[in-house]
Amino acid sequence: MKKLLLTLITCSAFIVNAQASLGEMMKENGIDWILGSWKAEQDGNTMALSYKWSVEGHVISSHLKMGSNESFGVIGINPKSGKVEQSGFNNKGEKVTGEWMPFGDLPLLKFQTSNESGEERSMAVAFKKVDDETIELQIYSVDDSGNIASSSDYNLEMKKSK
Secondary structure, three states: OHHHHHHHHHHHHHHHHOOOOHHHHHHHOOOHHHOEEEEEEEOOEEEEEEEEEEEOOOEEEEEEEEOOEEEEEEEEEOOOOOOEEEEEEEOOOOEEEEEEEEEOOEEEEEEEEEOOOOOEEEEEEEEEEEEOOEEEEEEEEEOOOOOEOOOOOEEEEEEEOO
């Protein structure tokens, strides 16, 4: 009887402490519209961005191709912090790390790149749903203290690609 009670208490504690999956968090916050493939043409250059489930409901793969620049990453919930984090690499050999967070009513990725000599650059991108076929990327600078600028440096509209 004691063993059964201990098992029930342990299972109950696990269920109570279990956090929502990434998919559940996205649906709750109404940002699952970001999933899919997006394209933009600017100054004769094509930018392609995609977010797709790699592990349904838990891990998203991210792929960005812009001219000769390309990066790939994965997005998931850090079980220790509960934060939504992104980590990946680009074709310049740089490591890309970031954190997804709310920015007003928009989802925002604040990230930094680190190269082999330890040089780091930071920026942030907020994502705005315009309609079912269009999103707007708002690009912000980030200072050395990690503060995001109060206004975007530029905006880019992307269309859903098939």
